[in-house]
Amino acid sequence: MKKKVMVLGNGLVGSVMALDLAADENYEVTVCDQNKTKLQSTFEASEGKIITKDDVDFASPQSITDSVKGQDLVIGAVPGSMGFQMLGAVIRAGVNISDISFMGEDYRDWDSEAKKYGVTSFEDVGVAPGSSSILIGYACDMLDEVEDVTYYVTGLPAEPKEPYNYKLVFSPDDLIEEYVRPARTKRNGNVITMPALSGCKIVNFDIPGVKLPQMEGFFTDGSRTLLDTIPSPNVTEYTLRYPGTAARMEFLREIGLFDLEPVDIKGTKIRPRDFFAALAYPPMELGREENEFTFYYIEVTGIKDSKRVQYQYSLYDERDMKTLFPSMSRTTGFTCVIVGRLIAEGILNMPGVNPPEAIGRNHKAVKRFIEEMKMRNVHIHQKVTEL
Secondary structure, eight states: OOEEEEEEOOSTTHHHHHHHHHTSTTEEEEEEOSOHHHHHHHHHHTTTOSEEEOOOOTTOHHHHHHHHTTOSEEEEOOOHHHHHHHHHHHHHTTOEEEEOOOOSSOGGGGHHHHHHHTOEEEOOOBTTTBHHHHHHHHHHHHOSEEEEEEEEEEEEESSOOTTTOOOBOSOHHHHHHHHHSOEEEEETTEEEEEOTTOSOEEEOOOBTTBOOOOEEEEEOSOOTTHHHHSSOSOEEEEEEESTTHHHHHHHHHHTTTTOOSOEEETTEEEOHHHHHHHHHHHHHBOOTTOOEEEEEEEEEEEEETTEEEEEEEEEEEEOOTTTOOOHHHHHHHHHHHHHHHHHHTTSSOOOEEEOGGGGGGOHHHHHHHHHHHHHTTOEEEEEEEEO
């Protein structure tokens, strides 16, 4: 009997996840969004296999609860601003969920509710946090003592164009939050808050079989639950961009263009960020056949069998020129879908609201995750070095 899966959100990533699931005859897939044009496009791409719904109000928890009842699994892909209430609505329907909705609230506030309803939820299961977190959790579980976790992540156009040297590969509002939200890092066991875009440094990576450009790394607030769920006294995330980006974005932020409080401009109230969006987002849109890449590199250092070792992981993916799925949509969506499959198959049966790194303790799930990513032509390279 087919398992029923409902995908909430049909954007750049939601559509990829719906199509991936619809290609498997073991799943009956419904995708929800209020954009009828995009729904029709996804329906046609699935050759009629996907059921579409345009009457689910993501801003209404009751609408979500009513819609997902009777499903075996929910895949969450709503905007971050709606994610927290959406999660609660799905939990109250008693349905398991794998979710990429990057909410600002602490999703673990729903943990007791999820346990009450017997719901297994995995949150932040995208790229970073997400795929990277699974591997970090696994490496920490393999070590007797963890000393340091440092990782770098990006999604960039293969051919940068001035002045932004960037193309939108996920929610533009979430992108700006990366440049605004203070970044938390962990040093010597203490969580320290740093300004976003600070700690900037030039980095070069030597990854076998991959030619990467020189990039700059700076602090962003993507470590999230890693700061208190893994036994490492040091945790640092760097977001990577083409050199010069941090200084430019910091200037725009400091003059107020990313602010949300309306200002009066010749008698008209307008939010500065909306003004910036109107000017900047159109030229940052990714062309339909424009190539881009997603990359992360992870180092987890510690002690194993009385020896100091380092687990190193890297992921590199480019746009699939056959399906035209951007690499960010692929690597984000596939991670979420694979975790959803592991929940549906009972391999991940963990009632409560869980961070992605918790998967690392389930070695069977980690092995399956890496294999499933490889089946989708997304390769994760692993290396263990004795220091």
